Amino acid sequence: MRMVEHDYGSAEIVLPVKPKLLPGLDVLERGDGQVQFGVHSGHSVVACDVSPDILSALRRLDGSTSTTDLLALAEGEHHAEELRDLLTELTELGFLEDADEPRTDTPVLRDASFWSLRTGRTRRETTADRARYAVVVHGVGRLTTTVACLLAAAGVGHVRVETDGLVGEEELGGGFSDADLGRQRRTATAELIQRVNPRVKTGKLGRRPPDLAVLADAVVPAPELVAELVADGITHLRAGVHDGRGVVGPLVIPGRSSCLRCLDLHHADRDGHWPLVASQLAGRRQRADLSDVSATAALACVQSLRALLSAERRPPTWETTLEVDAFDGTVAHHPAPPHPDCGCRPSAGIPPMA
Numbered sequence: 100m101r102m103v104e105h106d107y108g109s110a111e112i113v114l115p116v117k118p119k120l121l122p123g124l125d126v127l128e129r130g131d132g133q134v135q136f137g138v139h140s141g142h143s144v145v146a147c148d149v150s151p152d153i154l155s156a157l158r159r160l161d162g163s164t165s166t167t168d169l170l171a172l173a174e175g176e177h178h179a180e181e182l183r184d185l186l187t188e189l190t191e192l193g194f195l196e197d198a199d200e201p202r203t204d205t206p207v208l209r210d211a212s213f214w215s216l217r218t219g220r221t222r223r224e225t226t227a228d229r230a231r232y233a234v235v236v237h238g239v240g241r242l243t244t245t246v247a248c249l250l251a252a253a254g255v256g257h258v259r260v261e262t263d264g265l266v267g268e269e270e271l272g273g274g275f276s277d278a279d280l281g282r283q284r285r286t287a288t289a290e291l292i293q294r295v296n297p298r299v300k301t302g303k304l305g306r307r308p309p310d311l312a313v314l315a316d317a318v319v320p321a322p323e324l325v326a327e328l329v330a331d332g333i334t335h336l337r338a339g340v341h342d343g344r345g346v347v348g349p350l351v352i353p354g355r356s357s358c359l360r361c362l363d364l365h366h367a368d369r370d371g372h373w374p375l376v377a378s379q380l381a382g383r384r385q386r387a388d389l390s391d392v393s394a395t396a397a398l399a400c401v402q403s404l405r406a407l408l409s410a411e412r413r414p415p416t417w418e419t420t421l422e423v424d425a426f427d428g429t430v431a432h433h434p435a436p437p438h439p440d441c442g443c444r445p446s447a448g449i450p451p452m453a
């Protein structure tokens with residue numbers, strides 16, 4: 100929690116014409132003249148010695164009143180400079196948007212408020228970023244459909260699911276209903292995605308390579324698919340649920356990071372029988388409980404968005420496998436460095452996340 104003391108100067112910060120608190124943020128009174136914005140201790144801010152007229156102005160941070168009018172309200176009580184400082188701080192932290200900005204064809208994402216606090220990208224910028232992304236999700240199963248639907252809900256412009264066969268009973272509960280049983284999985288999945296977000300494209304990408312491929316559900320991704328992605332230089336992220344534990348990562352940027360073969364070679368170093376076991380698991384999936392699917396899908400979706408955003412920075416899945424265990428309530432980070440016997444020969448890689 101940060102305490103705002105009104106003793107800073109940030110003249111270069113341009114205040115919004117019509118300031119509006121990010122959706123989800125409230126003005127909370129703490130007593131003793133203190134006002135709190137936000138709840139989480141890592142982000143929340145407390146302003147001290149807030150006079151009643153400033154509190155009244157803060158109550159109008161809903162985009163309905165201009166900064167000029169708010170300052171005029173406080174001016175009567177000689178508190179305009181204090182209010183200006185507070186608005187400057189809130190703007191600098193990304194807590195305020197401008198309700199006066201012109202409308203765009205694509206509505207600003209409602210789901211990106213707290214993403215903007217973490218990334219420094221405004222909701223408007225995030226909306227535009229995500230609309231440009233194209234992601235292909237390869238897989239068969241509830242994790243595949245759930246990840247695809249979350250990416251669509253997050254505003255990714257093109258979500259293509261590469262799948263085949265017919266919807267089976269084991270896939271119900273991940274978005275499919277009884278009415279989908281026996282339907283072509285590809286068609287049913289595309290319709291499901293468009294029900295989540297009608298703006299999302301779901302067709303083939305054509306000549307455009309995807310920005311990211313997600314390899315979902317398979318316990319061991321099919322080697323021929325992995326080889327194709329590496330040969331085409333397509334960034335890919337593995338996600339699966341195995342024995343009740345969700346696994347997300349590593350993120351593979353061909354030629355720059357370690358790869359899935361590195362992971363396999365490390366596994367074989369620890370267990371000499373792994374190559375034979377892996378060959379039997381390639382492309383196979385394991386039915387998972389819906390709660391484990393949901394926990395893993397959420398992690399896979401957000402890590403996909405981070406990988407897409409931070410093309411020049413290392414996201415948490417960089418040469419790392421994240422293992423989510425909903426039963427134990429843990430997310431473990433397992434290093435997945437380059438293996439000396441793998442031919443992927445990653446270069447110096449990319450810089451760590453700022």
Ligand SMILES: [Zn+2]
Nearest residue numbers: 358361441443
């Ligand atoms: Zn490798």
